[in-house]
Amino acid sequence: MTIDQNQQDQHDxxxxxxxxxxxxxxxxxxxxxxxxxxxTCPTCQQELGQVSGLPRLLSLVDISTQMPYAAEPTPESAAAGSTAGSSSAGLADLLNAARRRRRRRRAWLAAAAAAAAVAVFGAGTWLGPGLLDPPPPSQHFTATAAGSSAKVGVDLVKRGWxxxxxxxxxxxxxxxxxxxxxxxANGRESAAGSWLGTETGYSRVTGATALRPDQIRSIEVRxxxxxxxATART
Structure with missing residues (x-):
């Protein structure tokens, strides 16, 4: 097995x-x-960025907390109720209640499955741009600085705002x-975002500015x- 194959296997x-x-x-x-x-893996970085909102979505579909229901009657409990003097009308009510609980449970399960499907396949605004629709125009730059080991990849994505x-x-x-x-172009600078450095030194963040991409002459991280x-000329 070649070194490249070993690296691919390790990545997989x-x-x-x-x-x-x-x-x-x-x-x-x-x-x-x-x-x-x-x-050091752009592929995993991109995929992680696309699904970073999934835990929040799944937290909205907690079946265990949204679907409380009483235990269904067993044949033994129904028989005990009969021997205790339950009327046939009372038994019918009990069975009807059990059927309603089963229908509600199936409805909750169907709703949860649908919500999970939406979370994975239909929630582009939560999971990040580009999963279903074509991504908006963007430009990529790499920012570095002399004497600094930091490296910042920057994508400028054109938005309406x-x-x-x-x-x-x-x-x-x-x-x-x-x-x-x-x-x-006139040398005016404005902050487009801020964050706290992580223990690993790695982070993915999103910033915003009212400037259009063609109005930005440089990007500085301080x-x-x-x-x-790190700094980059555009």
Missing amino acids: ELHQFLGAYLLGGLSDDDHRAFTEHLR GTQLNLACQDMPVGEEIVVYVVD TSSGDVI
Whole structure:
């Protein structure tokens, strides 16, 4: 087996962790392994960004908390009720109630299945752009800076209200507030987003500016104290 094949096999094995990573189901060792892999795998980064809203959607479809129902009567309990003097009318009412509970349970299950299907296949606004509809026009840039190990991939996505900035950041300062700025042709700068550096140094964030992509001349990522982490000319 070649080295390339070994690398592909390793990628395929770690890629299978993506769902469990998203839902918080990995062991500590597997979580560390996948986090390290995620830092250098654009494919996994893109897929994770597309489904990052799925846990929130699934949390809205909690069958166990939305479908309380009483235990259905057993033949033994029905017989006991008869020997205790239950009338035939009372038994009929009990059976009718059981049937209604079963119908409600089937309705809840059908609704939950439909909601889960919508979560996976139909909720483009939750799961991120591009799953079902063609993605909007975008431009990609890589931001770096002399003396800094940080690397930031920036996608400028044209929107009706301005520009959406999708950032994939590696080797960022840990625990510091980080700010992304956009600079126009006249040198005016404005903040387009901020976040706190993660323990792994990796993060995916989204920013926004009223400037159109063709009005942005440069992008700068800095610490809150003003140190330049990465910059790119557009």
